[in-house]
Amino acid sequence: MVALTPISRKPISFVAPVMAAAGAFFGIFIGTANGSTLLGFLIGGALLAVIAVAIMKMDLPEKPVRWGLIVAFAVLGFSLGGIPGAVVGAAFGWFTGWFAYWLFEGRYRAKVAPYLTSGQVLWHFAFRVICGAIFIFLITPILVVMPLSFNAEDFFTFTPEMLRFDPDGYSLKHYRDFFTSDAWQQSLWNSVTIAPMATILSVGFGTLAAIGLSQPHVPFRRAIMAILISPMIVPLIISAAGMYFFYSRIGLQGTYLGVVLAHAALGIPFVIITVTATLVGFDNSLTRAAANMGADPVTTFFRVQMPLILPGVISGGLFAFITSFDEVVVVLFVGSASQKTLPWQMFIGLREQISPTILAVATILVVISVCLLTVVEMLRRRSERLRGMSPG
Amino acid sequence: MSNASEAPTPDDGLRLMESADTGPVLAADGTPLKRSLGRALRRQKLRALMLIAPLLLFVLLTFIAPIADMLFRSVENQIVSDTLPRTVVALKDWDSTSGELPSEQIYEAAYYDIFIAAERKLHTRLGSRLNYELTGASSLFRKSGRGLDDIGEVYQDQFEDLNKAWKDGETWAQVMGSDAWLSEANSWGKSSGKLAPALELRDGIAELLPKTAESYSSFANFVRVDDGDNPASEDPWSLVYAALWQDLTSGADVSAYSGPNADLLQEAASAAQDFESISFTDGFAEIDEDWVDTPIWQTIKTYSPKYTSGYFLNSVDMKKTPDGPALRDEDQRIYGLLFKRTMFMSLVITISCIMLGYPVAWILANLPARTANLLMILVLLPFWTSLLVRTSAWKVMLQQQGVINDVLVWLGLVGDGDRLVMINNQFGTIVAMTHILLPFMILPLYSVMQTIPQTYLRAAKSLGATNWTAFWRVYFPQSVPGIGAGSILVFILAIGYYITPEIVGGTTGTFISNRIAYHISSSLNWGLAAALGAILLAVVLILYWAYDKIVGIDNVKLG
Structure with missing residues (x-):
């Protein structure tokens, strides 16, 4: 991004106190961890203030100083807390170097509007820090699960060996568990057989209905739409209860077909929503042109309309698939033990706290969701490009 | 150019109508245009409905019917009168x-x-x-x-003491059943695979011994249908003996009876008066x-x-x-508390989602597209990750021996002995559900904020507004539809959540849905589960209706 504002070096009276404040803040944690909060506070503040003054007074070259700081803090960290300490120290060293020059050179001003007051600049960056914290809140739980799934112990937390990066602390045993245990493999197989069938049902019916709904004159459109979307809105526990009562009346409770039908019903709103959204941009004169040239409605549908709305159909299908694949409440009630799906097995594992195999499964599922997310994003961009809309 | 005046134009029809108002405008095939158009419109409507019909039927059968069944069960009570x-x-x-x-x-x-x-x-x-x-x-x-059984056995014993024949099922069958039925029943064998012939009462026996006839009929029907045996050869229930005693002592004139075993019956009638009885x-x-x-x-x-x-x-x-x-008595009231707690916690979750989602949506809408798309992944990844994965992640994070407590202990902010209790209570549920539902707040907010031009804020500032005024008076009102859409969505989802409260909620952090599940699978009080579900459904439908009014269900966007 281009610089908005010309930048200049800042006076020592600004840089040193800010650096000292940052140092004092981090010093509190290190100090507490090592026994004395006050001492950490003072030493941290003083240390960073001295670094700032040294850099500015001696006008040291940037690159070597920053590398030097990383090494120095890594060593300091190692002496205090072993290998994890060294990693944290190196990160802190990198931050100190970057932060010092960022302040000293006035780089923080470069990308904000020149007319902002210093208070506004401060708010600008404080706001970003807040947003960063929220993003961390969003992503940390998912990131924490992954390394823990390689835990060599049956703990749900990091062991000292893991923190020391000791190879003995890591193992693939939970993955081995997952791939060799009959219960897990059976549930994986159930999930893999239920979800695609449910997806096919919801995509088949849903696409047809979405095309019907996008016609210009549909009587009772709102009412029909409300009914078709309702499986997404009605709380799962209510759907599950109703289906349990009703399906046991008609003998579908505890059968494969019952679970597939229930999951198909839950996936339908997603197909309807994504496909109707794609059809909003569909030019109806294309079908008329095709009919004009002698194509019958079926040919028109498969040769003209389908290729154009395919991205919407696929992403609707992926939504339906993930809905069924992740669904646990309805299958818990509608299914029986022989329809135990992967999420169901996870739910049991979590409630009864059997083993961290769950974390291995979770990691595998996260990888699957990353793949699905990528596909959906690519499809969305492609469809927007096709319809002449700018991406993003 | 000269041809132009002769070529047909769209308003030819109008001109024709004005010049010669002899009748309605005609379509190419000679039918009046109005009717022709009407037919085309009808056909179009029909075609649209034909395309929708299969799905509508499917949803009605697999989804709406179950919900209706649940509503029916919440008031149904036939078991007592049946x-x-x-x-x-x-x-x-x-x-x-x-x-x-x-x-x-x-x-x-x-x-x-x-x-x-x-x-x-x-x-x-x-x-x-x-x-x-x-x-x-x-x-x-x-x-x-x-x-x-004890009541009937009092009489059964006395009848049997009076005459051994009363012990015998056949005696009863001869007295109660018609001759035709008796012969049919005697030739019936279990191996035939069919049910034994249905009891046909002897002529006049129902008037003579009404209670006995009724109870013997129930007995015969039960033996025939439920046991698959022959009623003619089974010994009757003790209930039938009690009924016979009642009939005989309430003045039945058995001398009029002339069928088989008439002597037995007369003997019993004269002895019954002296039977030991029990009310x-x-x-x-x-x-x-x-x-x-x-x-x-x-x-x-x-x-x-x-x-x-x-x-x-x-x-x-x-x-x-x-x-x-x-x-109910004070100590038996739980559902009011649970509904209030569900509402309160959903509200807290919704508010936390607004607080956390608003800045994120703002920064996503105001960053350059490339950076925003990258950051969007951080929002979409949790959205696409399995609910169970996220719930297990929070269980791992919040436990007493979990990651957060370990970090706090390592930093020395918390002593090893007094680790924070963050799970199996309301706090755990609120944190985990806020995280899980946050994308549902960010996405609608983001799509609304994308449409608010940044220049408005700058214009406001250039007119002398402070940062806060510009935001509060100019930007915020325009983002309110996004907040509304996101809040209703999050609230609807939160109010019916089951899995997360079940796993991280303990006893104080559970929702009404957990109670519903409990009544379905543990206490088996399905009617109460259905009634609780119906109330929850009503709340959700009201919110759904509001959502439809504010946002429109057509405008729900995904991803």
Whole structure:
């Protein structure tokens, strides 16, 4: 991004106190961890203030100083807390170097509007820090699960060996568990057989209905739409209860077909929503042109309309698939033990706290969701490009 | 150019109509245009409906019908009148508020009903149904199923002492059944694979011995259908002996009877007057003292109609009493608390989602597209990750031996001995659900904020507004639709959540949905589960309606 504002070096009276404040803040944690909060506070503040003054007074070259700081803090960290300490120290060293020059050179001003007051600049960056914290809140739980799934112990937390990066602390045993245990493999197989069938049902019916709904004159459109979307809105526990009562009346409770039908019903709103959204941009004169040239409605549908709305159909299908694949409440009630799906097995594992195999499964599922997310994003961009809309 | 004036133009029709108003405008095939258009429109509508019909049917069958069934179950109460038909009729005239015990007739009706129900093993089901309303009813009915035999056996023994022939099922069949039926039944074999022939009463026996005929018919039907045996050769229930004794002592003129075993019957009629007897009231009292107390009868009377509001009253901490609905005792009220807690926690979750989602949506909408798209992944990844994965992640993070506590202990902010309790309480539920539902807040907010031009804020500032004024008076009002859409979505989703509260909620952080699940799978009180579900559904539908008004269901966007 281009610089908005010309930048200049800042006076020592600004840089040193800010650096000292940052140092004092981090010093509190290190100090507490090592026994004395006050001492950490003072030493941290003083240390960073001295670094700032040294850099500015001696006008040291940037690159070597920053590398030097990383090494120095890594060593300091190692002496205090072993290998994890060294990693944290190196990160802190990198931050100190970057932060010092960022302040000293006035780089923080470069990308904000020149007319902002210093208070506004401060708010600008404080706001970003807040947003960063929220993003961390969003992503940390998912990131924490992954390394823990390689835990060599049956703990749900990091062991000292893991923190020391000791190879003995890591193992693939939970993955081995997952791939060799009959219960897990059976549930994986159930999930893999239920979800695609449910997806096919919801995509088949849903696409047809979405095309019907996008016609210009549909009587009772709102009412029909409300009914078709309702499986997404009605709380799962209510759907599950109703289906349990009703399906046991008609003998579908505890059968494969019952679970597939229930999951198909839950996936339908997603197909309807994504496909109707794609059809909003569909030019109806294309079908008329095709009919004009002698194509019958079926040919028109498969040769003209389908290729154009395919991205919407696929992403609707992926939504339906993930809905069924992740669904646990309805299958818990509608299914029986022989329809135990992967999420169901996870739910049991979590409630009864059997083993961290769950974390291995979770990691595998996260990888699957990353793949699905990528596909959906690519499809969305492609469809927007096709319809002449700018991406993003 | 010269051709242009001769070529047909769209308004030719209009001109034609003006020049010659001889009739309606005609379409190419000669039909009036209006009708032709109407037909085309109709055909178009029909085609659209044909495309929608399969799915609509599918959703109606697999989804709407179950919901309707659940709503039906929340008021349905046929079990009482189906199992105790005579008692329900007899109780109609009993004044349940008088404090008097029911009359002997009612006990008699109950004896017949419960005896038959016990033979068909239905009395325990009724017992557990009534147990929801009156604790102890379940064991009372179970006991009575066994104990009611004693009443009939008093008479059975005396009849059998009088004449061994009464012991024999065939004697009974000859007296009660018609000759045609008897011969048919005697030639029937179990191996035929068909049911034994249905009982046909002997002419006049129903008038002569009404109670015996009725109870023998019930017995014969039960043997025939439920056991698949031949009623003509089975020994009757002790109930039938009691009925016969009643008939004989209430002045049946058996001298008029001329069928088989007439001598037996006459002998019994003259001896029956001197039989040792037991009143039904005493018989019930012998089984359990509770039968000679009013509550159980009040409960049966209160729940005798086919449909009841009892489940709904139950789910708002009220109960039916003889004097109408009344609040439950203080210590039995749980659902009001649960509904309030569900509402409160959903509200807190919604507010936290707004607080966390607003800045994120703002920064996503205001960063350059490339950076925003990258950061968007951080929002979409949790959105696409399995709910179970995220819930297990929070379980891992929040446990006492979990990651957050470990970090806090490592930093020395918390002593090793007093680790924070962050799971199995409301805090755990709120944190985990805020995280899980946050994307549902960010996405609608983001799509609304994308449409608000940044220049408005700059314009406001250049006109002298402070940062805060510019935001509060210019930007915020325009983002309110996004907040509304996101809040309703999050609230609707939060209010019906089950999995996360179940795993991280412990006992204080659970929602009404956990209670519903408990009633379906553990306490088996399906009616109450259905009523709780119906109330929850009503709340959600109101919110759904509001969502439709504010955002429109067509405008729901995904991803």
